[in-house]
Amino acid sequence: MERVTKLLREHHIQPSAQRVAVGGYVLFTEEHPSAEQVWERVKENFPWLSRATVYNTLNLFVKKGLIRELIITEGKSVFDPRLDPHHHFVDEESGDILDIPFDTLEVRRLKDLPGLDIHETQVIIRGRRSAAPAGV
Amino acid sequence: MERVTKLLREHHIQPSAQRVAVGGYVLFTEEHPSAEQVWERVKENFPWLSRATVYNTLNLFVKKGLIRELIITEGKSVFDPRLDPHHHFVDEESGDILDIPFDTLEVRRLKDLPGLDIHETQVIIRGRRSAAPAGV
DNA sequence: TGCTGTCTTAGAGTTAGTCCAAATTCCATC
DNA sequence: GATGGAATTTGGACTAACTCTAAGACAGCA
Ligand SMILES: [Mn+2]
Ligand SMILES: [Mn+2]
Ligand SMILES: [Zn+2]
Ligand SMILES: [Zn+2]
Numbered sequence: 002m003e004r005v006t007k008l009l010r011e012h013h014i015q016p017s018a019q020r021v022a023v024g025g026y027v028l029f030t031e032e033h034p035s036a037e038q039v040w041e042r043v044k045e046n047f048p049w050l051s052r053a054t055v056y057n058t059l060n061l062f063v064k065k066g067l068i069r070e071l072i073i074t075e076g077k078s079v080f081d082p083r084l085d086p087h088h089h090f091v092d093e094e095s096g097d098i099l100d101i102p103f104d105t106l107e108v109r110r111l112k113d114l115p116g117l118d119i120h121e122t123q124v125i126i127r128g129r130r131s132a133a134p135a136g137v
Numbered sequence: 138m139e140r141v142t143k144l145l146r147e148h149h150i151q152p153s154a155q156r157v158a159v160g161g162y163v164l165f166t167e168e169h170p171s172a173e174q175v176w177e178r179v180k181e182n183f184p185w186l187s188r189a190t191v192y193n194t195l196n197l198f199v200k201k202g203l204i205r206e207l208i209i210t211e212g213k214s215v216f217d218p219r220l221d222p223h224h225h226f227v228d229e230e231s232g233d234i235l236d237i238p239f240d241t242l243e244v245r246r247l248k249d250l251p252g253l254d255i256h257e258t259q260v261i262i263r264g265r266r267s268a269a270p271a272g273v
Numbered sequence: 274t275g276c277t278g279t280c281t282t283a284g285a286g287t288t289a290g291t292c293c294a295a296a297t298t299c300c301a302t303c
Numbered sequence: 304g305a306t307g308g309a310a311t312t313t314g315g316a317c318t319a320a321c322t323c324t325a326a327g328a329c330a331g332c333a
Contacts, residue, residue, distance in 0.1 A: 015330090017280065037320075051282045056321065072211055076289080077320060090253055105250065108260065109243045117226055117235075120264040124244065128256040151299080153311065173289075187313045192290065212320080213289060 012065045022047040023058045027068060033079045033089075033098035073098060073125055088124040101126065148201045158183040159194045163204060169215045169225075169234035209234060209261055224260040237262065 005024040009016040016024075022043050027034065034042065040055040059080055062068045069081045073091055079098060088101035101124075108122055141160040145152040152160075158179050163170065170178065176191040195216055198204045205217045209227055215234060224237035237260075244258055 015279075017329090019281070035320085049282095053283075053322085054281055057281080060322095072208065075208055075214065076212075078211065090250070093256065099253075101250065102248075105246065105248045107243075107245045107247055109245065110241065111243055112238075112241045114226070114237065114241065114262075116267055117262070118265045118267040119262055120229065121262070123261045123263070125259045125261070126250075126253070126255055126257070127259070129254045131252055131254040151310070153298085155312070171289085185313095189291085189314075190312055193312080196291095 008067065012067055014061060014065055014067075019047070019050055019054050020058050020061075022050065023055060024062070024067075027059065027062065027080055028082045030082065031100065033071065033073075033081050035074075035077045035079050037077070039080065071098075071123075088126065090126045090128065092130050093127050094129050097130075144203065148203055150197060150201055150203075155183070155186055155190050156194050156197075158186065159191060160198070160203075163195065163198065163216055164218045166218065167236065169207065169209075169217050171210075171213045171215050173213070175216065207234075207259075224262065226262045226264065228266050229263050230265050233266075 003021070005021045005028060006016040008028060009020060009024060014020060023039060026042050027039050032038070036056055036059055039059065040050070040052055043055070044050050059068070059070075063070050063080070066084070067082070069084060070078045071081055071089070073079060073089060074096060083100060086103045088103065088106055090099040090101050091097075092099070106124060108124060139157065141157045141164060142152040144164060145156060145160060150156060159175060162179050163175050168174070172192055172195055175195065176186070176188055179191070180186050195204070195206075199206050199216070202220070203218070205220060206214045207217055207225070209215060209225060210232060219236060222239045224239065224242055226235040226237050227233075228235070242260060244260060
């Protein structure tokens with residue numbers, strides 16, 4: 002059985018052709034795509050796929066805990082198949098979103114937050130990829 | 138001269154009646170309002186104010202460095218007159234955004250971020266205000 | 274093969290925000 | 304105090320992201 006089909010079944014999602022096609026991309030990408038980007042990409046191999054189905058499928062995947070929806074960029078959500086804790090870097094020039102490994106940063110609570118019940122802490126770093134290439 | 142008028146002049150913004158009215162609210166609020174919320178609020182005292190002017194004014198204030206635009210909630214930007222570094226708590230129930238003083242958290246970089254030129258680091262804490270009142 | 278519920282679809286609707294071109298207001302100079 | 308060009312405001316048209324709707328296609332089972 003195909004890997005995506007198996008994943009969907011494990012999360013109690015009927016693996017329709019459309020859902021498998023969307024999952025085949027969004028469950029393994031490192032691109033943090035928006036819904037429209039997912040649609041554009043999946044349509045390449047599945048041209049009759051409708052926009053509504055992409056939104057339905059992404060929302061279903063989020064609800065079933067297969068991917069996360071991130072609020073990072075202006076106006077639109079992006080989706081992330083990585084569920085383990087990690088941070089994000091936003092390239093302010095290109096809009097690209099990069100994963101920052103969890104152990105790159107330490108967020109320490111120095112004072113109490115009385116009356117607040119914390120569910121998640123999100124660190125977003127904004128900046129530019131510098132001109133200098135990584136490996137000299 | 139009124140306080141708002143003075144602030145606008147100092148930032149090289151012509152203090153029109155509309156801009157002073159918008160500024161009178163958004164430059165001093167602790168609410169992190171969206172543009173529509175600003176419009177609703179300022180219209181109470183200035184009923185003929187147009188939506189376009191609210192957007193124009195908020196964008197101008199951001200460009201001139203009087204307020205910041207935050208991407209925290211789904212679908213819409215919110216505005217923040219506090220320019221000093223601080224963090225934010227989002228009440229997932231009500232949507233309210235609270236300021237978290239800068240020295241409540243320490244974000245330490247444990248590893249290098251090669252090839253990334255950091256401009257800003259934003260910490261967003263999501264959760265609920267717990268039922269228990271702060272002062273017993 | 275037919276029945277029933279699930280899934281997909283096109284298109285309408287909604288919301289946040291920008292754009293536009295006309296009307297108004299501002300203000301420096303006379 | 305008039306006047307003319309520039310800045311500002313305005314309503315409404317437009318756009319983009321997303322949801323909703325209701326009809327049709329499809330899947331799993333009898
Ligand atoms: Mn959503
Ligand atoms: Mn904006
Ligand atoms: Zn990620
Ligand atoms: Zn704030």
